[in-house]
Amino acid sequence: MSEVLNKTVARNIYYGGSLFFLLLFLGLTFHTNANFPERDNRGAITEQVAQGKRLWEENNCIGCHTLLGEGAYFAPELGNVYKRFGNSTEAVKAFIKSRPAQGIPNRRSMPQFNFSDDELEALAQFLKYVSEIKTANWPPNIQG
């Protein structure tokens, strides 16, 4: 490297560049947060949906599934499962409820969580809420 780019110059690029882009990032964050209401379907976040999110977390569904493409890649995408199941919370509940406790021989298995009816409803409402977030048309098709 040439003499023009000496250690002091390199250091100044590091401090100046980092600070500049950090501030830009904070600015974009601010703007993004202001724009969330247009896309994040916050109107749908009821007590029940919040309870559903807690159940989602406390049973570690993300350890097998993706949600909007983030999580584990072992089991189907659930961000759009409500739509895949024909816009039916009943179908989602029926699926979760009907998992055999001992799994399905030779098939990737989902645990039986023994949820109450209230809990099932909360989870299904949570998945419905997520499916209605505006995600720039992701996933590419209904299979997730």
Place this chain on the structure above:
Amino acid sequence: MQYQSQSVAKPYFIAAIGLFIGQILFGLVMGLQYVLGDFLFPTIPFNVARMVHTNLLIVWLLFGFMGAAYYLIPEEAERELESPMLAKLMFWIFLVAGSLTVLGYLLLPYAGLAKITGNALFPTMGREFLEQPTITKVGIVVVALAFLYNIGLTILKGRKTVVNIVLITGLIGLALMFLFSFYNPDNVVKDKFYWWWVVHLWVEGVWELILGSILAYVLIKTTGVDREVIEKWLYIIIAMTLITGIIGTGHHYYWIGTPDYWQWFGSVFSALEPIPFFIMVVFAFSVVNKRRREHPNKAAVLWALGTGVMAFLGAGVWGFLHTLAPVNYYTHGTQITAAHGHMSFYGAYVMIVLTIISYAMPLLRGRAAANSNKAQVVEMWGFWLMTVSMVFLTLFLTAAGILQIYLQRASDTPLPFIVVQEKIELFYWLREAVGVVFFIGLMVYVWSFFVKDEEGKSA
């Protein structure tokens, strides 16, 4: 070893390697579950094995980073560590807290663990990589603060070098960004937005400072090249890291309910993120070529060069592969992501920790400068077995990913997820096979610590 207190690094390194073994065993369990769906079900469901695999990875890398800091900071600062006692105490606290958490994952249903640790009071659990009970997260913060206090005072009272300042900047950043793991709003979009402030700003931000400074330190020591030269390189690397990587966070903001302009910001800046990794390769090779002496620890130099190359491949090349928004639209959340996750974590962070262990451990064990030739040869076998099998693991997952995307997302008749997974099973078998080779490589590596030299002393 120039300072007595550097020896506190030793238990950190040993624990790191121990947990690494556990991590890989659970990787192999999951690899089997991918093809034999009901393997160990319902005793160890996939999600449990995954938590253990990823959390052990993070915990052992943190042990490695802390060990590295305890080893190199006294030497750089030219004084003893502020409090070796505190470092030893924190070691045990971290080890016990980490082990209890992993046992909790394995022995309790996750919901039960959430209940007994009071997740309802302060819910932070159940998000990828941040599955730890809230109280464990608090423990991590306490250990991090004590650690930063310890090395911070050592630096403040001692010599300040670019290496130790960059290292502690990275470590402070690590602790700061972790605080966002306590923010868990009901709004999924917000939750995800700030979740990446931990995950992305760690691996593509502050951790790269840690990586760069450890690499610089090992190269200074093993090549004898002028510190001024190496420090300039280090500044350029971390400048490019933060200039590209901070806005590069946008490559995770394409499809999660965030404004569309992130597709531009994310694509443009993250496309530049390979630059610092590329400079790292050039840096490592040019410094080794200009070396002023032949350091007897050949294995450490091999690890250092390997880190540069593999980090560039895993993070730079495999990252670039899926980072542009139009490509990511199809690859998002597929085996392509897993392929990249594996090679980048291995190439950058696993290998840098193994680099500093390779350099420091012989000195910590009272050798003059390096292990016996015999032990180094075994260690290098470990290097090649692990590295080559990781390359193949990545290639098989990439092949699986391409087929998955075609069959499930791009063809005219998209098939359901589970149907597609069965069709691409072959690649999961191949992944498991090279996973076993990786494990053998790890065992060979561990064995290198026990090889006796010519006089019959243990390496």
